[in-house]
Amino acid sequence: MRIAATADLHFTPQRLSPLHDQLNRVRDEADVFVVAGDLTNYGRPEEMEPLLNVLVRLRVPTIVVLGNHDYESGRESDLIRMMSEEGIKVLDGSAYERDGVGFAGTKGFVGGFGRGVLTAFGEPEIKTFVRASIDEALKLERAVSQLRTTKRVIVLHYSPVAGTVEGEAPEIYPFLGTSRLAEIVDRHGADLVLHGHAHNGKREAKTTGGVPVYNVAITLLQAQNPPTVYRVIDV
Ligand SMILES: [Fe+2]
């Protein structure tokens, strides 16, 4: 299966026609299209509507997770409903199988990496914050456990490893993802992890268990030579 993957479209209506032209060939180059969060800039249904128009006209099965920007207006459930009604598979702690390949996805959350992972100690506010991070890891675990396929692709918005956020300011690493997500990936096994969010990160890294992690933020893809708007991966 050929997967075309991108993230961080941060779609606003002004971007409509260039984006449509750039994505037009996805159907010839891939069997499924994955968007790893931050589809919209402010999470408004008015942004989602024209974007949906573009996505539907690609006529390729599309799998998405939401990103933090898609939550900004508190309308995330409207966005999910709008996409689902058009046949787009929105993964939110859930799984989807297609042609023998299993996709498990969730947004993920912040929290830090390795020895720097924030733990639930001290003020209730810290505990609530850490709880949100653990909950997303549990959602991922629930999603992966549902898969019956040998080929597995994990879709996240936040990064599970520090390796693909390198290039961003080190001060903000803990806000770009958490290795709690990578622990789930390594415990259950996967062929590939796709994520976005770290617009200035690195394109590739691996989990400690050796699972390839691709940061498919569109900013990184467009900075390549030649620039692209999605990365095609064979699984
Ligand atoms: Fe983003």
Ligand SMILES: [Fe+2]
């Ligand atoms: Fe983001």
